Amino acid sequence: MAVTDKDDLISIIEEDDDDIEIPEEMPLMPVRDVVIFTDMLLPLFVGRDKSIKAVEDAMSSSRHIFLATQKDPITENPKPEEIYTVGTVGKILRMIKLPDGRIKALVQGVAKGNILEYVKKKPCFHVKLSMFEDDPCGELSLENQAMMRNVRENSEKILTLKGEVSSEITTILDSIEEPGRLADLVASNLKLKIEEAQELLELKDQLERLKKVNDLLGRELELTVVQAKIQSDVRDEISKTQRDYYLREQVRAINKELGEFDERALEAEEYKKKIKKAKMSTAAKEESERQLRRLEQMHPDSSEAAIVRSYLDWLVELPWSKATKDSIDIKEVKAELDKDHFGLDKVKERILEYLSVRKLNPKMKGPILCFVGPPGVGKTSLGRSIANSMKRKFIRISLGGVRDEAEIRGHRRTYIGALPGRILQGLKQCEVNNPVFMMDEIDKLGSDFRGDPSSALLEALDPEQNSEFSDHYVNLPFDLSNVMFIMTANMTDTIPSALLDRMEVIEIAGYTHEEKEKIAFKYLLPRQIKENGLKKEHLKLSSSAMALIISEYTAEAGVRNLEREIGSICRKIARKIAEGKDGNFIVNVNNLSKYLGIPKYQPEMEQEQSQVGLSTGLAWTQIGGEVLYIEASLLPGKGEMIITGQIGEVMQESARAAFTYAKANLGRFGMKETFLDNQDVHIHIPAGAIPKDGPSAGTAMAAALISVITGKPIKKDVAMSGEITLRGRVLPVGGLKEKSLGALRAGIKTIIVPEKNKKDLTEIPPNVHKAIRFLPVSQMEEVLKEAIDGDVFEIKPKKQSKKPQKPKVNKAPGPSDIKKEDDQKAE
The missing domain is CATH 3.30.230.10 (Ribosomal Protein S5; domain 2)
Known part of the structure; x- marks a missing residue:
C-alpha cells in the first residue's frame, strides 16, 4: 500500500518531530497482503469480527492499534503463532462505519514494535509491546550519501517511466535525511512480497535496510523499463494496425467499386497450403487444383462457388496419407481380449491369427470379418477391444434401417446439401486412413426406390477392389485397403449372397449358464456397482442368487438383460443407502424376490x-x-x-x-x-x-x-x-x-x-x-x-x-x- 496524497505525507513528515506517547498494551489487528511501515498513511477496510472489535477498542482508548501481518493471507482467523511478532503501531486518524457492517479506517504508521505477549485473545487480541527502535547510524560516509542519492534518483526514474513524477515527490525525497526513513518510504511504494517486506521491517540497521532497498529498487527499475518498452511497442503496433486497417478498408472500398475482391486471393492461397499439406494422391491433387482454378474465376457469392468450396474442404480434410502406426504385441493383445471378454475362444483365435500375419506382413490387405450371433454376446465391444489392442482408432456406424444407397456412396455434388457417404465421413472424423471400422447390424439393411445399400457395400468390402473405392461425392479413388472392416449381424439369412461371400463369417453362439455366471461376477456386477455409485462392500450377491437370476429372470443367449437385472438390484440398494440405511447388503435366494419381484421365466x-x-x-x-x-x-x-x-x-x-x-x-x-x-x-x-x-x-x-x-x-x-x-x-x-x-x-x-x-x-x-x-x-x-x-x-x-x-x-x-x-x- 502506498501514500496517495502528497500533502498528507508532507504533514506526516512534519509531525514526526512531535512526541507521541504510545501505550505498552493495545489491541492487535492482523492484516494480510501488506506490511505496514512507519510514516505510511493508508485506508484499511475492516471486515472480520475480531478486527472490527480491535478497531472499536482502539477508538475507545488512545486510538493506537498494533498492525502485524499474518503469515498466510488465506487464513480467516489466524492464531498467535500465525502472525509475525514485529509490526507497526498505527494511529487511527478517521473511522467510518459502512452500511454492511464493515469499517473503513484511515491509519498512520507511528513506530515499530515487537510483541512480548498476548494479554487477551477474546473477543479480540490485546498484546503487550516493546518498541523496536532502529540502531543509530551516526555521521553518513560519502558512500552512504551516494547510496541515498542513488535511491532517490532511481525512485524518480521509476515514477517518470510510470508518468507519476512531480515536483512535490522530488521535494519529499530530498527532504528526508535519515537512511532508515528513506528506506521505509521507498519500500512502502514498491510491490514487494510479504516475506521481503517483513524482512525489511525487522532490520534495525538503517544502512543495511537502505542497501537492501537499493537492490530491490534496481530490480524494480529493470522491470519498469521492460514494461515501458512493451507498452510502447504495443502502442506502436496498435497504431500500425489501425493504419493498416484504415488503408485496407480504403482498398476494399475501391475494389468494391471496381467489382474486384481481395479475399479471393487470400482464400486461394489458403487452399493451396491445405492441398500441399494434405499429401493427396496424384489424381486428387490434380482435381483439387483444377477446382481451385475454377473457384478463382467464379463470383464468390454464387451457389456454384459454394459447392466447389465445400468440395475442396472435403478433399483437403480427408486422411489421404495420415495413418496410425500399428503396435502389435500378440501376448499383450491376447491379454487385452481376455480382460474385456470371457470365452469367445474361436473369435479371439482368429483375431490373433490376423494380427500375427499383420505383424509379419505389414502390407497385407485388411480382412472383412463378420461377427454373427445373438444380441448381447459382445460383438460390438469386440471391435473396440481389437482397436485398443492394435492402438488404432475406432469408428462405429449402424446400418440398421438404412435404405438409401447414398448413405454408403454419397450424393452427387450437383445436389444442394450433398455429402460423401458414411464411410468417408467416418474416416474424416477419425482423421486416419487405417482405423478399425465397425458396421453394426448389416443384416438389417433395406432397399427401396433410392437404391440398394448392400450393393453399394460390395466395392467397399472387397479386399481386391477397395484400394480404389469411389464415392459419388468425391468421385476420386480412395484407398480403403488399410481399413479393418468388422461387420456384425444377428443372422446371415438376410445378407445378400454376393456381400456375404466377401466377408469371413465368425459365428458367436450364446453363453452357457456357467459362462454367464462367470461373466456376471467378473464384468457385469463390478460395472453396475460403479455406475450406480456403490462401493464393493455395499453389495454381496451370492452365487445361488446369480444362478437364479440367470435361469428364472432372463431367457436370452447374451447377457444384456442379465446386466439390466443386476442394475435393478444395484439401484434399489443405492436408494436404501441414500435414505440413510446401513450400507452392507447381502442378496441371496431367500430375498431375491424383494429386489426383482416374482420370477419372469419358469423352466x-x-x-x-x-x-x-x-x-x-x-x-x-x-x-x-x-x-x-x-x-x-x-x-x-x-x-x-x-x-x-x-x-x-x-x-x-x-x-x-x-x-x-x-x-x-x-x-x-x-x-x-x-x-x-x-x-x-x-x-x-x-x-x-x-x-x-x-x-x-x-x-x-x-x-x-x-x-x-x-x-x-x-x-x-x-x-x-x-x-x-x-x-x-x-x-x-x-x-x-x-x-x-x-x-x-x-x-x-x-x-x-x-x-x-x-x-x-x-x-x-x-x-x-x-x-x-x-x-x-x-x-x-x-x-x-x-x-x-x-x-x-x-x-x-x-x-x-x-x-x-x-x-x-x-x-x-x-x-x-x-x-x-x-x-x-x-x-
Missing part, C-alpha cells in the same frame, strides 16, 4: 410331464436357440391333416412328409392300414403369434404324430432336430450349437441329432457335453426307439442283407472319436 420342463402326442423340437432364432413344443391330436374325420401355429411353407412340407411316413408305416406300428382313413390329424406348434419356418422340426413332428397314433408317450427330457424324408431318413440341420444351448436352458437331458451333424458336435462347449447326451441317428426308427417310452414296432422290419449297426448312446462322440472314425474310413 418349461418342470411344468410338463411325458405326454402322448407332445414332442420337443429345437429351433434357431436371432436371439439364440429355443425349445419348440409340437402337439399332435386325432379326431374323427376324412383322413385330412390340419396344421396350425403360423408356420411357413417349408415347415408345412415337413409336416406333410412326416404324415406320409406315419401313414405308410401304420402296419409296423401295429395299426390297420386304414386306421387314418376316418381320422383327421391336427398338428399344432404353440406360440402362434411367432412366425416359424424351416425343415429341422420334421423328426419332432413325426414323433408327435406316431406317439398319438400308437398311444405311447414321448419322454419329456428328450429333444430332437432333423429333417425327415418320405422313407424316414434323417437329414442334417444347422445351428446345432445354438440349439443345444437353448436345450440346456430348458433342462433337456438328451438331444437326437442327424448322423451327418456329428462333425458339428466338436463345437459344442465341454460343459454342455457333460449335461446333455447327444445321440446321432440316420433313420426315423432310431428316433422313435429313443424318444418314445415303449416299443412302437410290433411288426419287425424285413431282414436286410447287412444289418445296420446300432449307434452307441453311452457317451457323446468327442473330437478324438470323430478323428478315429475318419482314420478308419481312410484305411
Whole structure:
C-alpha cells in the first residue's frame, strides 16, 4: 500500500518531530497482503469480527492499534503463532462505519514494535509491546550519501517511466535525511512480497535496510523499463494496425467499386497450403487444383462457388496419407481380449491369427470379418477391444434401417446439401486412413426406390477392389485397403449372397449358464456397482442368487438383460443407502424376490410331464436357440391333416412328409392300414403369434404324430432336430450349437441329432457335453426307439442283407472319436 496524497505525507513528515506517547498494551489487528511501515498513511477496510472489535477498542482508548501481518493471507482467523511478532503501531486518524457492517479506517504508521505477549485473545487480541527502535547510524560516509542519492534518483526514474513524477515527490525525497526513513518510504511504494517486506521491517540497521532497498529498487527499475518498452511497442503496433486497417478498408472500398475482391486471393492461397499439406494422391491433387482454378474465376457469392468450396474442404480434410502406426504385441493383445471378454475362444483365435500375419506382413490387405450371433454376446465391444489392442482408432456406424444407397456412396455434388457417404465421413472424423471400422447390424439393411445399400457395400468390402473405392461425392479413388472392416449381424439369412461371400463369417453362439455366471461376477456386477455409485462392500450377491437370476429372470443367449437385472438390484440398494440405511447388503435366494419381484421365466420342463402326442423340437432364432413344443391330436374325420401355429411353407412340407411316413408305416406300428382313413390329424406348434419356418422340426413332428397314433408317450427330457424324408431318413440341420444351448436352458437331458451333424458336435462347449447326451441317428426308427417310452414296432422290419449297426448312446462322440472314425474310413 502506498501514500496517495502528497500533502498528507508532507504533514506526516512534519509531525514526526512531535512526541507521541504510545501505550505498552493495545489491541492487535492482523492484516494480510501488506506490511505496514512507519510514516505510511493508508485506508484499511475492516471486515472480520475480531478486527472490527480491535478497531472499536482502539477508538475507545488512545486510538493506537498494533498492525502485524499474518503469515498466510488465506487464513480467516489466524492464531498467535500465525502472525509475525514485529509490526507497526498505527494511529487511527478517521473511522467510518459502512452500511454492511464493515469499517473503513484511515491509519498512520507511528513506530515499530515487537510483541512480548498476548494479554487477551477474546473477543479480540490485546498484546503487550516493546518498541523496536532502529540502531543509530551516526555521521553518513560519502558512500552512504551516494547510496541515498542513488535511491532517490532511481525512485524518480521509476515514477517518470510510470508518468507519476512531480515536483512535490522530488521535494519529499530530498527532504528526508535519515537512511532508515528513506528506506521505509521507498519500500512502502514498491510491490514487494510479504516475506521481503517483513524482512525489511525487522532490520534495525538503517544502512543495511537502505542497501537492501537499493537492490530491490534496481530490480524494480529493470522491470519498469521492460514494461515501458512493451507498452510502447504495443502502442506502436496498435497504431500500425489501425493504419493498416484504415488503408485496407480504403482498398476494399475501391475494389468494391471496381467489382474486384481481395479475399479471393487470400482464400486461394489458403487452399493451396491445405492441398500441399494434405499429401493427396496424384489424381486428387490434380482435381483439387483444377477446382481451385475454377473457384478463382467464379463470383464468390454464387451457389456454384459454394459447392466447389465445400468440395475442396472435403478433399483437403480427408486422411489421404495420415495413418496410425500399428503396435502389435500378440501376448499383450491376447491379454487385452481376455480382460474385456470371457470365452469367445474361436473369435479371439482368429483375431490373433490376423494380427500375427499383420505383424509379419505389414502390407497385407485388411480382412472383412463378420461377427454373427445373438444380441448381447459382445460383438460390438469386440471391435473396440481389437482397436485398443492394435492402438488404432475406432469408428462405429449402424446400418440398421438404412435404405438409401447414398448413405454408403454419397450424393452427387450437383445436389444442394450433398455429402460423401458414411464411410468417408467416418474416416474424416477419425482423421486416419487405417482405423478399425465397425458396421453394426448389416443384416438389417433395406432397399427401396433410392437404391440398394448392400450393393453399394460390395466395392467397399472387397479386399481386391477397395484400394480404389469411389464415392459419388468425391468421385476420386480412395484407398480403403488399410481399413479393418468388422461387420456384425444377428443372422446371415438376410445378407445378400454376393456381400456375404466377401466377408469371413465368425459365428458367436450364446453363453452357457456357467459362462454367464462367470461373466456376471467378473464384468457385469463390478460395472453396475460403479455406475450406480456403490462401493464393493455395499453389495454381496451370492452365487445361488446369480444362478437364479440367470435361469428364472432372463431367457436370452447374451447377457444384456442379465446386466439390466443386476442394475435393478444395484439401484434399489443405492436408494436404501441414500435414505440413510446401513450400507452392507447381502442378496441371496431367500430375498431375491424383494429386489426383482416374482420370477419372469419358469423352466418349461418342470411344468410338463411325458405326454402322448407332445414332442420337443429345437429351433434357431436371432436371439439364440429355443425349445419348440409340437402337439399332435386325432379326431374323427376324412383322413385330412390340419396344421396350425403360423408356420411357413417349408415347415408345412415337413409336416406333410412326416404324415406320409406315419401313414405308410401304420402296419409296423401295429395299426390297420386304414386306421387314418376316418381320422383327421391336427398338428399344432404353440406360440402362434411367432412366425416359424424351416425343415429341422420334421423328426419332432413325426414323433408327435406316431406317439398319438400308437398311444405311447414321448419322454419329456428328450429333444430332437432333423429333417425327415418320405422313407424316414434323417437329414442334417444347422445351428446345432445354438440349439443345444437353448436345450440346456430348458433342462433337456438328451438331444437326437442327424448322423451327418456329428462333425458339428466338436463345437459344442465341454460343459454342455457333460449335461446333455447327444445321440446321432440316420433313420426315423432310431428316433422313435429313443424318444418314445415303449416299443412302437410290433411288426419287425424285413431282414436286410447287412444289418445296420446300432449307434452307441453311452457317451457323446468327442473330437478324438470323430478323428478315429475318419482314420478308419481312410484305411
